[in-house]
Amino acid sequence: MENSLPAPWQKALDQIKTWARINSPWAIHYNSGSCNGCDIEILATITPRYDLERFGIKLQGSPRHADVLICTGPVTRQSRDRLRRIYDQMPDPKFVVAVGSCGISGGAFHGCYNIVGSISEVIPVDVYVPGCPPRPEAIIFGVAQLLESLKK
Amino acid sequence: MEKSEPKKFVVPIGPQHPALKEPGHFEFEVDGEIVTGATARFGYVHRGIEKGAETRSWIQAMYLLERVCGICSHVHATAFALGAEKLAKVTVPPRAQAIRVLVGELERLHSHMLWLGVAVHEAGFDTLFMYSWRDREIVMDLLEGLTGNRVNYSANVLGGVKIDVDDKQRDDILKGLEVLEQRAQYYLKVVTTDETFLGRTRGIGTMTYEQAELLGAVGPTGRASGVKRDVRVEAPYAAYPDFPVNLITDTRGDLEARFVVRIKELFEAIRIIREILDKMPTGEIQTKMPRRVPEGETISRVEAPRGELLYYIRSAGGDKPDRVKVRTPSLCNWGSVLTTAVGHKLADMPMILSGIDPCFSCNDRAAIIRRPDQPAQAWDWESLRLHGIEYYKR
Known part of the structure; x- marks a missing residue:
């Protein structure tokens, strides 16, 4: 887009955008080959005890509506293209949270023949949440860290 | 005017889709709102x-096999450990076997409540989804207090278990079970009396006894159609000979029956856990397991929350397994989904899909079938991928 606004206006507009983004990021969840453990913990974060929605974060079905991609598991050869496609479908600016040890390094599945490797080998990752699986608190902390980094 | 041939209209769903948390691709042929054909494509996980x-030693392989599925990780480790111990001719102390069953039944509680939440979520009944997941946290706390982790608890080691149950943990479990029993009674009341919810489950996805036998349905899916099959009853393993299980079946075979069977299994699991805690055998919790397992092959069967789980293990006498074959219950149940889907509305598909408690990470195994009349084929990755694309293009 052409940047034709005067500098102070542009700055104000950017501030408003960031404010809107931080207060209500919509997340999409994709399992690129995980064992389910991280997925059920992500689902647990939106249920009453942890309640991620109090931060304005909502799990969303379509990649076209999402700001944050929460990705679990090592990337299998089958799901590699699909993961890249989901990432491409998301509108800019977009952020990726890799949940679980396998998303970081391949984890327990390191060396299995159908594993491409970590998520960062396919798409750029902003926040890593380690653990096998990470506790729901850790996942919330990871997303909160992402929001914190956006403020800067 | 020439009448045009009615074309098949195909609704593709997946692999990334809002209904299920795991990747799987489905294609439903529809005539208006009614589904006339269904195909599924897996392998993303x-x-x-x-x-x-x-390529891993016996001890490392157990760590890996626990991660076949994060929801029922304990039964995978139990099946592998039972098989390896049978090969090594190691007798596991009774207290260890009882703790295995205890953790297994706690896992069944967590898995069934997880399923209940997800399945009612597909029906749009989010209140019960939130209720059941809130109450599931009680089981998660118990599992965490017992083993140190919420999921993938690694309670098993070869030759026994890693964890012991002390009096405090025992009291915590008994306290938690009391709450859970009340909540389960409430769920049973809701899924059998709530008028709007019954509209989504009663008479939907009905599978007759004959169909269930023909399609090889296992676990609660089969038991809801009257198939009297449960490994814990037929071939009791670990401590189940001492703590017998009552078989829970239903004859209606529809989604409502599957809800009822699974919730009644919650009561049964609670009863078994209480019985184990009451009559916990004393003694050691581990025996020594040799690093090298003698040559041989074995099959071990256990009852996972979703049905019969089968492990084939072969040892060549080394410190690594020679072959491990896993057959999971979800794989057996897919046939029933694709058959019962036909004739229902497209809107019922998420309910029918989740009615079998599908688990993709469990069922994505590869098998190469070599026929005697065909030469052995060697595929490289690229040609296999191209073959796959061509095959599914039709």
């Missing part, structure tokens, strides 16, 4: 675990 287990 195929990681090569069976081959990976061959």
Whole structure:
């Protein structure tokens, strides 16, 4: 887009955008080959005890509506293209949270023949949440860290 | 005017879709709102675990096999441990076997409540989803207090278990079970009396006894159609000979029956846990397991929350397994989904899909079938991928 606004206006507009983004990021969840453990913990974060929605974060079905991609598991050869496609479908600016040890390094599945490797080998990752699986608190902390980094 | 041939209209769903949390691709042929044909395509979560287990030692392989599925990780480890112990001719102390069953039944509680939440969520009944997941946290706390982790608890080791149950943990479990029993009674009341919810479940996805036998349905899916099959009853393993299980079946075979069977299994699991805690055998919790397992092959069967789980283990006498074959219950139940889907509305598909408690990471195994009349084929990755694309293009 052409940047034709005067500098102070542009700055104000950017501030408003960031404010809107931080207060209500919509997340999409994709399992690129995980064992389910991280997925059920992500689902647990939106249920009453942890309640991620109090931060304005909502799990969303379509990649076209999402700001944050929460990705679990090592990337299998089958799901590699699909993961890249989901990432491409998301509108800019977009952020990726890799949940679980396998998303970081391949984890327990390191060396299995159908594993491409970590998520960062396919798409750029902003926040890593380690653990096998990470506790729901850790996942919330990871997303909160992402929001914190956006403020800067 | 020439009448045009009615074309098949195909609704593709997946692999990334809002209904299920795991990737799987479905194609429903529809005539208006009614589904006339269904196909499924899996393999997105195929990681090569069976081959990976061959490159790891017996102890490391157990760590890997626990991660076949994060929801029922304990039964996978139990099946593998039982098989390896049978090969090594190691007798596991009774207290260890009882703790295995205890953790297994706690896992069944957590898995069934998880399923209940997800399945009612597909029906749009989010209140019950939130209720059941809130109450599931009680089981998660118990599992965490017992083993140190919420999921993938690693309670098993070869030759026994890693954890012991002390009096405090025992009291915590009994306290938690009391709450859970009341809540389960409430769920049973809701799924059998709530008028709007019954509209989504009663008479939907009905599978007759004959169909269930023909399609090889296992676990609660089969038991809801009257198939009297449960490994814990037919071939009791671990401590089940001492703590017998009552078989829970239903004859209606529809989604409502599956809800009722699974919730009644919650009561049964609670009863077994209480009985185990009451009559916990004393003694050691581990025996020594040799690093090298003698040559031989074995099959071990256990009852996972979703049905019968089968492990084939072969040892060549080394410190690594020679072959591990896993057959999971979800794989057996897919046939029933694709058959019962036909004739229902497209809107009922998420309910029918989740009615079998599908688990993709469980069922994505690869098998190469070599026929005697065909020459052995060697595929490289690129040609296999192209073959796959061509095959599914039709």
